[in-house]
Amino acid sequence: MYTPEERERVRRELIAAARADPRIAAAALTGSAAVGREDRWSDIDLAFGLSEDSQISSALDDWTARMYEEHGAVHHMDVRSGTWLYRVFMLANSLQVDLAFAPQGDFAAKAPTFQLLFGTAPERPSTPPSAEQLIGWAWLYALHVRSALARGKLWQAEYMVSAARDSILAAACRRHGVPAAEGRGMDQLPDAVTDPLRDA
Template identity: 50%
Template sequence: MFSPEEREALRAELLARARHDNRISGGAVTGSGSIDALDRWSDVDLAFGVRDRDQLLPTLEDFTQFMRDGPGAIDTVDVRRDPWIYRVFLLPNTLQVDLAMAPATDFGARTPSFRLAFGEARDAPHVPQPDPRELIGYGWLYGLHVRSSITRRRPWQALYMLNSMRDQVVALAELAAGLPAREARGVDRLPARVRKPLEATIAARLEIDELRRAFAATAAGLLRQARGVDPAFAERLGPVLKLLVRTASNPSA
């Protein structure tokens, strides 16, 4: 298990390497480290601008080789948000290191958690919060598949679809509260009166009756959130959600 001291030493070493790399135009601390919110379990999040677009991948590969030879990274996964590449490293001591790189012309804060450590950064539009109407749409779409999975007696598939449906409800609640609404980053900061009803959306057992119960709670949560987004649409959506829940229990209803 990594220690905070090991984590911060690696962060400092990566920043120092980047600062002395002529290909890099600027570097920033991102994530919790940029807003003084580090805790025992925080990872290392850094972002870099690369002067020459054609040197972005070679620069990232050089840093990757360092991560393998030095800290001993055992695997990586890339998340691409063109023109950004986010390479995530897994270390043997379970530390996660995220290195993001973009051409210098695109290097800038995409979220509020960005603190320039050296060099230059551009003014960049922040990644927007999810569209609430889209979340509602995905909510009823997953709901359709919850019902079909339940009626086909496919509990594992039903659970997957149910969990995905709940994710939309959670994101809607986070949006309504002005909290980060991606990857459940704001859910634990929701007011108890909002968070408590969400507990009923969790299936306690992989049994059809329990899945039906959790489905009913999730559909009710989706409708509740939809009313706060578009009351007129919620009036049309409500009967359909109730029909989905009813026919999950009685397909001939």
């Protein structure tokens, strides 16, 4: 298990490497560290704006090699969101490092957890789902629970129950003014909201 000191050292080295990489026009600290909420279990989240779209492929190759050769990565996976590519690395000491690469024209704050380190980035927060959309998904999932049970598909039914619960809790997060994405605010909800869902 990594220590906070090891995490800070790796992050410092990655930021220094980003500053030295002529392809990277801007960089930001994202995630919990960007808003002072980092704890013992937090990972490293960095986002890079590439000066030219054509440089993303070579930057990915070079940064992937760096993560394996210099920081002990043992595996990685990619997650895409629009023009952004998030390369998620798992290090041998269990530290997760998320490096996001985006064209400079699309490099912008997508959430409040965005602290610009160098370069420029306009604020373009993404629009979270509305309460109406979340409740709509909840009842749609609930209907699918019924049909999955009728077909004897118990695992699919369980999946749909969990998805319905997640949508209900996300709507409650919006109502109570806490983060709704990825369950980040669910533990801040009042017991009166979460208690009825504990056995769901």
